[in-house]
Amino acid sequence: MQPVSPRVVELLNEALTFELTVTNTYFLHARMLDNWGLPKLGKVFYAxxxxxxxDADAIINRILLFEGHPNLQRLGNITVGETAEEMLALAYESEKAAVKQFNAAAQECHDLGDHGTAAVFEEYVRDEEQHAEWFEAQLEAIKRVGVQGYLAQQIDASVPPGS
Ligand SMILES: [Fe+2]
Ligand SMILES: [Fe+2]
Structure with a gap:
């Protein structure tokens, strides 16, 4: 199936770059948190x-549906957090950036007359809003209980490795 405009495939590829970048960033942060003895927060980043x-998978499928070429070579900058708090703050910023990018993409798709792809972007906006909200709540909790109090909750000493 042909897209209404080649721009639609470009927008999908830009979203793909974003999703692949956060996939890798969160995966790295998950394993760093595990390594720091904070597996509860690590599990959240992993999930x-x-x-x-x-999300990246669904975008690849949609690009292929339009007979386009999914670009898996391109990756954005991976900013590595040096502390758990910094990881949360970086993730919050990146989720807000996703909301902005996907809202703009949805609008552009509507303007081009591709309401199907616009709806896909709108669905992603809601997902990323929820992610942003979760990170915002964590930063809020840190403000209230302090970073030490927050991090103490992320330890799970009940299960030794390999069991
Ligand atoms: Fe996403
Ligand atoms: Fe997200």
Whole structure:
């Protein structure tokens, strides 16, 4: 099937770059958090990384539906957080950037007359809004209980490795 405009495939590829970048960032942060002895927060980053990978998968499928070429070579900058708090703050900023990018993409698709792809972007906007909200709440909790209090909740000493 042909897209209404080649621009639609470009917008999907830009979204794909975003999703692949956050997939890798969250995956790395998940393993760093595990390594720091903060596996509860690590699990959340891991689960989100899989979520973003599924978004990337769906975008690849849509590009192929339009007989376009999904660009898996391109990756954005991966900013590595040096502390758990910095990871949360970076993730919050990146989720807000996703909301902005996908809202603009949805609008552009509507303007081009591709309401189907616009609806896909709108669905992603809601997903990324929820992610942003979760990170915002974590930063809020840190403000209230302090970073030490927050991090103490992310330890899980109940399960030794390999069991
Ligand atoms: Fe996503
Ligand atoms: Fe997200």
């Amino acid at each position: 989100l990384s899989i979520d973003e990978m599924k």
